[in-house]
Amino acid sequence: MRCSDFQELLDLYMDGDLPEEMRARLERHLLRCAECAFQARTLEQTRAHLRAAYPHPEPPPAFREKMAARLQDAFQDWLRREPEPNAAQWSLPFLLSERFPQETP
Numbered sequence: 001m002r003c004s005d006f007q008e009l010l011d012l013y014m015d016g017d018l019p020e021e022m023r024a025r026l027e028r029h030l031l032r033c034a035e036c037a038f039q040a041r042t043l044e045q046t047r048a049h050l051r052a053a054y055p056h057p058e059p060p061p062a063f064r065e066k067m068a069a070r071l072q073d074a075f076q077d078w079l080r081r082e083p084e085p086n087a088a089q090w091s092l093p094f095l096l097s098e099r100f101p102q103e104t105p
């Protein structure tokens with residue numbers, strides 16, 4: 001991977017959204033590469049400024065409960081629906097392999 005590849009991952013890294021292996025790889029790179037470490041520090045500071053300038057508004061009390069109730073209402077038909085008797089539960093890989101048959105050399 002090149003420095004530009006690592007730098008594109010910094011946002012995901014700071015959000016904690018990188019898979020473990022990538023995170024470890026990026027952290028090793030940041031220890032060795034001054035340029036990427038500088039980019040990471042700059043991005044971290046920018047994000048801190050943005051958080052300070054635009055704090056997340058606190059949701060009103062009971063917001064979570066209201067939203068949960070609305071979601072429950074919206075999806076109750078779907079939640080109540082019985083699974084179709086003959087529906088293959090793991091059909092996706094088979095559908096994919098039908099659509100994209102493996103090429104034979």
Ligand SMILES: [Zn+2]
Nearest residue numbers: 003033035036
């Ligand atoms: Zn680098």
